[in-house]
Amino acid sequence: MKTDSRCYLPSFFMIVLLLSGCGATKRYPHPDPYRISDFPTPPQNYEVSILFPGEEPEKGTYIKTHFFEAQSFYGSSYAQLLERIRSKATASNVDAIMVLAPEAYEELKILTAVGIKYKSNADYLTDYRLVDQLYFYDQEKEEFVHVANLYPDFNNLIFSIENMGEGQRGTHLYNQYIRKYSISFLLEDESMNWRYGLNHTTGLINSRQYINRENGTRIRVRINYSQKPLIQLDVRYSFRNALPEKKRIMIVYNDYDQIIEKRIYDENLVARLKEVFTYDDEGKLLNSIYYRINGNKETPFLKTSYIYFSEGDIYEYF
Numbered sequence: 093m094k095t096d097s098r099c100y101l102p103s104f105f106m107i108v109l110l111l112s113g114c115g116a117t118k119r120y121p122h123p124d125p126y127r128i129s130d131f132p133t134p135p136q137n138y139e140v141s142i143l144f145p146g147e148e149p150e151k152g153t154y155i156k157t158h159f160f161e162a163q164s165f166y167g168s169s170y171a172q173l174l175e176r177i178r179s180k181a182t183a184s185n186v187d188a189i190m191v192l193a194p195e196a197y198e199e200l201k202i203l204t205a206v207g208i209k210y211k212s213n214a215d216y217l218t219d220y221r222l223v224d225q226l227y228f229y230d231q232e233k234e235e236f237v238h239v240a241n242l243y244p245d246f247n248n249l250i251f252s253i254e255n256m257g258e259g260q261r262g263t264h265l266y267n268q269y270i271r272k273y274s275i276s277f278l279l280e281d282e283s284m285n286w287r288y289g290l291n292h293t294t295g296l297i298n299s300r301q302y303i304n305r306e307n308g309t310r311i312r313v314r315i316n317y318s319q320k321p322l323i324q325l326d327v328r329y330s331f332r333n334a335l336p337e338k339k340r341i342m343i344v345y346n347d348y349d350q351i352i353e354k355r356i357y358d359e360n361l362v363a364r365l366k367e368v369f370t371y372d373d374e375g376k377l378l379n380s381i382y383y384r385i386n387g388n389k390e391t392p393f394l395k396t397s398y399i400y401f402s403e404g405d406i407y408e409y410f
Contacts, residue, residue: 158207308332
């Protein structure tokens with residue numbers, strides 16, 4: 093599973109502010125090379141504890157999230173290797189490390205440990221979405237009909253789709269409208285399929301390129317920050333044996349950096365879709381509704397309701 097209440101983009105802008113350099117295209121680095129699980133480990137303010145062999149906590153009370161390794165030629169002490177691992181564990185925000193038996197290969201010594209998060213400390217799980225319920229507006233019934241459950245990971249990207257009833261209507265609607273125009277995907281996804289380019293003057297990310305050679309998908313995103321608080325995305329999709337399809341997406345933020353509206357324009361700059369976002373008092377995204385636009389007429393089209401983990405789900409799902 094993965095995260096966010098977040099149809100707003102603080103993480104994206106933090107990356108933008110930290111990056112600098114020329115406008116050459118670069119790959120996104122892996123943010124945490126020691127991670128073995130996508131279960132989130134946000135910053136914490138307590139010291140990482142060390143558990144030696146035989147001191148493992150009770151089964152079912154923790155989640156394995158990282159694997160750490162320290163190497164050294166003979167001469168380095170066990171304590172020095174252990175401190176290197178604890179330093180890595182602290183940077184990865186785990187609760188504790190379970191040290192494994194040290195190994196030696198000729199002149200090389202290796203110490204390894206598993207990083208864990210205690211379930212009792214994961215009260216932040218309620219900030220993350222469990223499922224996105226997708227609805228299609230039935231014009232005859234004049235109501236929204238549940239067509240699919242979309243399961244997000246902790247980075248807000250959908251990894252599984254459960255269609256309601258027979259057929260694949262939910263999957264089709266998701267691929268054609270939800271994923272295609274997803275801000276989490278277009279701006280925040282940092283998988284190895286994405287590259288980015290920087291503005292020489294500002295250091296801001298002004299372009300992103302997605303290439304998936306397995307299915308022949310290529311997406312180019314050009315970002316324009318000039319119309320604050322709007323962010324303009326010029327998105328060009330191309331697929332194997334298909335002509336490029338150009339769309340323009342205009343995003344509107346509120347004073348809390350939350351997206352409140354998104355409009356999708358065709359290649360002729362005619363608005364075709366509008367998505368409106370609603371939040372609760374705590375800032376969690378509650379639902380979003382897509383409207384088809386035909387001239388001055390707006391018709392309900394799709395609705396997504398966002399369901400979050402509750403307290404206790406940590407013991408049921410993990």
